[in-house]
Structure formats: C-alpha cells, structure tokens
Amino acid sequence: MNFPIEHPQFITITVFEWKHLLKPDKYKSIIVDSLRFLVKEKRIVVFGFVIMSNHIHLIWQIQENHQRGAVQRDFLKFVAQQIKFDLEKNHTQVLKHFEVNKKDRKYQFWKRNALSIDLYSSEVFIQKLEYIHDNPVKAGLCELPEK
DSSP states (O other): OOOOOOOOEEEEBBBBGOTTTTHHHHHHHHHHHHHHHHHTEEEEEEEEEEHHHHHHEEEEEEOTTOHHHHHHHHHHHOOOOOOOOHHHHHOHHHHGGOOOOOOOOOOOOOOOOEEEOOOSSSHHHHHHHHHHHHHHHHSSOSTTTTT
C-alpha cells in the first residue's frame, strides 16, 4: 500500500513525568543517530530539532510509503531501548525511577501521546522552527539561538 507524503509536522516528545533523562550527551547522541538512520532510510526529512533535558522538539516530514504512527513508534521505541540498555549497565538506580506497574511494559520513558501539529502554512512552519531555535536560549543553555 502506498502512503502519500505527509505535511511537515512539529512534534514534542516529553520524558515521562518530565524527568531530566536526556541530560547526558550519550542519550542525545542516541537520538541524533536514530534521526540520521531514519533520514538515510528515506523515512523522514528533518527540518529542525532541539533536545532538552526532559523533552525533544522536532520538525520532520514523513516520506512517501511510510506511516506517521509507525515511524514515530519505531523512533521512540528504539531510543528508549538504547537508553534502557545503558541504564541497566551503568545506572541501575536511575532506571528504577522509570519503573511502571503496567501489563505491557516494565519501564516507561516517554509521556503518552506526544504533541503533534501538522504544519500547513509556511508562517506556522517558521514560527515553530523559531520556537525550536529559541528553546535553549529561554532555558539559559546558550545566549543566542545559533550557538
């Protein structure tokens, strides 16, 4: 079945209970490497992203013959698994903070139902891209969006 190319999409992925899981650079690298893989496999085009300590903002576009839900699920699942493997090996005390009492999982790293907005106009696209660039400035992580 062929799926059409979707509109670009602004997505916010939040760490479960807003915990600061993404602070280590090694977890940021997992995210970036996963995005690179999806681009290489022609599943997405990435227009911009920022990785904060407890959430990710991303503008991506799902490519033809791929379903949005499947791409997002695979991305989040892979990243969570890689982080879990590292926590099991190196930070078991931190891993305990992500234990949940659910039938389908032992750990939960992402808040359910990531915020997702289709970007139908160039004005909204630019607004969201500027928001991504300004996010680390507002958080005090840098002085200018381009640094």
